[in-house]
Structure formats: structure tokens, C-alpha cells
Amino acid sequence: MLNTSVRTLFITLDLPYPPRSGAPLRNWQNMNLMRQYGNVAVFSIFKGQPPQKTLPGIQNWYHYDLAQKRPLKERLQNRLSGLTPWRYAYIDFFYTQPAVDILKQILKEWQPTIVIFEHLWLCRYLPIVQRYPCQIIFDEHNVEVDLFEQKIQQMMGLRLKTKMKLEKFHLQFMEKKMAYKADQIWVCSQSDAEKLKQRYGKNLNPYVVPNGINVTDYDIVRRGECISAFEGKSNPHTLIFIGTFGYPPNVEAAEFLTQKFYPEIKQLYPNTLLILVGKNPPPALKNATQQEPGILWTGLVEDVKPYLAAATIVITPLFKGGGTRLKILEAFAADRPVVSTTKGAEGLDIENKKHLFIENEVEGMVDAVDQLWSNPSLYQQCVDNAYNLVKTHYSWDAVANRIQPLIQNLFKINS
Template sequence: MVRTLFITKEKPYPPAGGVELRNWQNINIMMQYGSVGVFSICQWSASSQVPAGIDFWYPYTLAKSVSSWENWKRRAWLLRPNAHPDVDRLYQQAAAKKLEKVLAEFQPDLTIVEEIWLYRYLKIIKRQKCRIIFDEHNIEADLFEQKHGALKMRLPRLKSIELDFIRKADQTWVCSEEDVALVKTLYGRQFQPQAIPNGIDVASYDCVRLEQCNPPEGFGEKQHNLIYMGTFSYPPNKVAAKLLIEEIYPRLRKSNPNCRLLLVGRSPTKSMLQAAELEPGIIVTGSVPDIRPYLAAASVMVVPLQQGGGTRLKLLEAFASGCPAVSTTKGAEGLNVTDGEHLLIRDEIEAITEAVEQLWSKNALVEKLTAAAYELVKAEYSWEAVSKRVDQALQQLL
């Protein structure tokens, strides 16, 4: 039996986005091996409701302000080795002391730490006699460079922190074989990360696929409804939403006046909310308790991502729900998918809109794509499939 403590930023349940979905997947898988505890470092007040099966659940809410000494250290991050503003933002001494107490009381055999932003807590975890897994949802240095280039000192610092975390952890998990190769390219072929795919509880989407899930009230016919899901404080999702609102949706609406665009997820931007006020066909939901009714209301998932890391859980949710998908190459990156077999992959705006029109007019194509995509998500991206990859990784580690 293995006692596992997850250390996450924000609580992983209920899962409200891709970060939480990956954490919740891994938590459920590790429950098969023994007791699981979760210590979450939250930036806003979090519910203390304990999900079934969790032996220890502690969402710690960070204080809104820090001491003058800690504030000075944050301002002087360039003078400190392996310091970074986004890493400092999630560290407080009171949280570190609480984590130290939790580690002493829970006595984990294994600690799984989510992403590099919790790096400053690593020295506390290292004091315990437990193995450490560093779970990289994205290769952050690569993602930062996609968005900002080599911006002043932040990119070298991110690389330094990421490399140090990989070195000090006993094992590193990434989302795909592409990310394994990327780690080796950036940091050296001596590192051997484990590819633990993002996966979903496929059976929980059966109600959508079998048309037993009702769309939200007032959504009516779904024939020409597009959907895009995400946390819109995440810059790549902001860019994708902007493309949908300004480029893709207007083109489709010209030939399909009843077309609607559903932008579903927390932290919508001001421009998204303004667009929804001006155009009744654009629906911006904010955070929703259950994504499945919105998937039931959609006829096509469109993923026009230009940047990103890891793999896209939104595509896996579409596959499990029987919703056909159109994605850019970047949006489908890291998934074992083939254009024309599981989805349509298009990179130019005009080609994306043509692909959507194609799906709206060719039922046989939709049936072919959704059938193959469903078989793929069951075989490679279900929790059962991911469990086998986790088991292999743990055998190497333990």
C-alpha cells in the first residue's frame, strides 16, 4: 500500500478546468494504491467539502497580503537565485509551516507536486522521507517562449527552476511523448520523464453521447451551435476566444443566421462579455457546475488554439460526448489523432470555417469521425488506460 499526498495549486474538486481534471484523474488512480491526501494552496477561499475516497483534504487559502520582508524579497526576485514572480506569488511562510505539519502527520510514501509554481515548497518536501513526483501539465519554459519570446530574465529563470525541479524530483510526469522529447531537448537526454496522458472518465459522458443529457434551458436546436471550453484567464484560451468571436463566428453566421457560439468556462474576459452583450448569438457562461449540458447543446467543438502546452482535455471530452471537432495542429498536439479519421485539423481561419460547414452538411462524415474518436478516447485516454501508464511509472519508481 502506498500513502500519496498531492500538493496542488487550487483544489482539484470539483474539477472546473483542465488543470483540475488532470489532478482529479491522478488522484482517482492513486486511490487504487492506498490512502490519498490532498493539500491545496488556494489563492481564493475554497470549500472544505471532502470528496468521497479522500483520506485527508486541506485547502489552504493564502493571505491577501504578506509581510514587508516577504514583499521585499518578491520585489528583489532578480537578485535571488531560482526566483520568479509567479513562483513567489504562491509561496507564504504560514502555508509552508502548515504543509510541513501536514507532511509530518500524514507521513506520505509518495508526494505528487503539481507544476513548477509550487517550487518554493520543494525544500520542505525534500526533508521528508518520501519519493517526489513532479507533475508537469505543461513544459512551462516552452509555453512561456511561445507567448513572450525570451522576455528579459523570466525565460532563463523559468528554465532554471524547471530544470532544478526535474533534477530534485525522483520522477517527472508529462502529458505526452512530445513533451518527453521536449524535456530532453531543453534539459538533456539524461532525463527520462514518464508520459502520463491527460485522460477522462469516459463513462461519465455517455449521457451526452447517447442523447440522454438535456441542454441548458432555452438553448433549443443545437444544429448550428459551436462550443469552445476553457479557463479564459489562460492566455492561449483568450486568443482562441478572440479568433472565434472576431473571425470564425461572423463568417459562419453569414450563411447560417441561427449559428450560436458557446464560450464556456470561468474567468471570461471583458471583451468576451462585451461581445455577448452586443451579439445575442454569442453566449458566455462563466464557470458552470457541469460541462455536459453544454456539450449536449453543441454540434461542433472548435479549438483554434495558436499556443499551448500539454494536451487538450476539451478534445477528449468532445470525443467521449460524440461531438465532432475541428482543431488547429497546435490544439491537437500531443494526442494520437489523425486528420480525417478522428477530427478535422485545419490551421487557417477560412479552412476552419469550411470544415465546420462540412460537418454541418455531411452526416456520414460526422458519424465516421465521432465513432473513431470515441474508440480512441476509450482505448488511450480513459482513466483505465491512463492507470496502466501510471502503474508502469510507479513500478520503475517504487
């Protein structure tokens, strides 16, 4: 019998709600699933103020705004740290003494049973939490050193590459420390679990807690009841790519779509509409596509479902990155077929040409889209298979079944 008096504190660098991109969607999933064991509190640390002061179903939400001026001593320390070529400054950005003071107060007064760290970038708060009698979970959304090595390979110039290689050692040290100091480490997929064990030793025991979605949230799209973003202007040849364009792999994917893929698919289907949904589109890329009426940048949207309702195919041409793609799971739940690269579908337990189409070259992607648009039977078979998969393997209920034995294990450690 599970203890129902567990108090879980999430420390996050993302806006918890509304969840509009991958990391917040994962956090919101885990926050809601941990509520079945007891009260949940959130301490968010990011630049800016939340647009709202409450979270649905969560009574305690604390926030620190990183836009506030930092203490003089801290500013001087950060300047000195910046002179150290091997130190990765992004980790220091999220750490500040005023946030430490708030965290100490939360730990003292709220007394959490479990503290869940979201992302590696909050690692400097680990020693603070270790002073209190609670279990620590490190929820690693990506294997960050793996992603950092991908960035190094892209860089031009010996000086910058050398600097990044030195920074990698600091990043690797902190990632290994978090992995071994935490009572549990959660990852998104089995492939990420294997990457961690290969990098940091077979003694490490990562637990797979998949990215999932609340499938019923997308029923309105699946049943055709959601008002389309382009009401009255239905286009059966509409593609959608969803992502945050401050993330370099998404920018690369958008460049691939607009510069290579779109000109080819337009030759087959001249009325093709490509919708790019997400915040922070690069000005250069956005300006380059403004002359093409068939490509639409939406910027940040309050709700992606009207855009899913407008689209007939979701396309995810990612060539770098890590974790698993919630955008694919959203498409599955909304009855929208997916065309993806191998990297875009990485970490998901899927079968090519059954749940989605996987292609890594322009010609293959164009052919996959053509097959889906020209063959209604194939289209329906694909969305049916995908919907069954997301419901049985990647729904919140399915993820809850993965989390339950992990929480039970923490209780055994406590007893």
C-alpha cells in the first residue's frame, strides 16, 4: 500500500503552466502524476514573472525572477568564474543566493519528502537540498553532455572548439555528480539510459519514465470538434512542425523544411501550406520565408490544438538533439500521421510504416507525404495504429504505472 502523505517539491527552470513545449509538458505530466501520492509544490527559477500566480491542482508555487539584480559579491564571483576557460557559465546563470534563501525557507517550512530536480542546469542547488531529510530525484530530460558534443561538432574555428571541449569537462563532472548523488535518476527513454551507463559506468541505474501526454486532451481534435486555426479555409495539403526555435536542432529542422523540403513538395502539391509553430524564430530564417505565402510562422501560440486541427500531417525532420518528441505523441493522440527522421523519432517504441513514416532524405520525406495524402486507406491505418500506441504506452495512465514502483522503492529506502 502506497503512502499517500508524500510531499513532492519540483525545482524547475521552466514556466510550469501552461505547458507549451517539451520540457514543460514533461514537468506538468510528472507534477500531476505525483499528486496521487500527496501534495505537490513547485519552485521555479527563470527570467521573468509568471503570467499567472496559481497552478491548477497545486497549492504551493514559489518563484524567483532571475531578471533581478544579483548581489555584488555574486556578480564579482561570476566575473572571475567567466575567466576560467573550462567552466560552463550556463550552470552559474541559474544559481543565485536570493533563490538559495527561498529554497532553504521552503525546505524548512514545507518539509518535502521528495525533491525532483528538472534538468542538469539546476545542479548547484543540490548541496542545499542534501542538508535536509528528503529523497532526491534527478529528472534528466536529455543526456546533456551528449548534446554538447553534438554542438561541438557543428562549431567552426579552433579557438571556439577548444573552449567548448574544456567546458565539456565541467559539464561532464556536474552531470556525473548529479547522477550519482541523487537517490534516483529518471530519463525519457531506454536509449538515454544506455547513453548514461556507457558514459558514467554500469553501476549507474537510470529509470525510464517516458514522456507522455494526457490523451483525452486531444480528443477534440481527433473527433473533428476543434475549431481550426484557419476556420473556413480548409487545406487538405497542410503540414505542421512544432518546436521552440531557440533550440538549435529545431532551427536546423526549420531550415531543412523551408529551404530543401518545401520546394520539392510544392512541385507535387502547389497549394501546400507549411505551418511552423513555436516561439523565437530566427529573424534571418523568418525573413527569408516571408516571400513564400505557403509558409506560415505563428510564433508562440496559447494552444497548439487548433493548428493540429488545421494540419493533415505532422513533420519532424530533426537531425540532432536528445530525449523523446512530445510533438509526435501529440500528433498520435490527435489522429495526425507523422513523417519523421530517425533522430526525430528516437527513444519512442515505434515501428516504421506502421505508426509513422521514417525518412532521412528529402526525396524519402516527399514520397512519404505523397503516399499519405494520396492513399486514404494508408492514412487511416497509420493514425489508428499510432493512436493505439500512444494510449497504451505513452498516456499519463501508462506513465503512472512506470512511476509507482519507483516511488515504492524510495519508501523502502526511507524505512
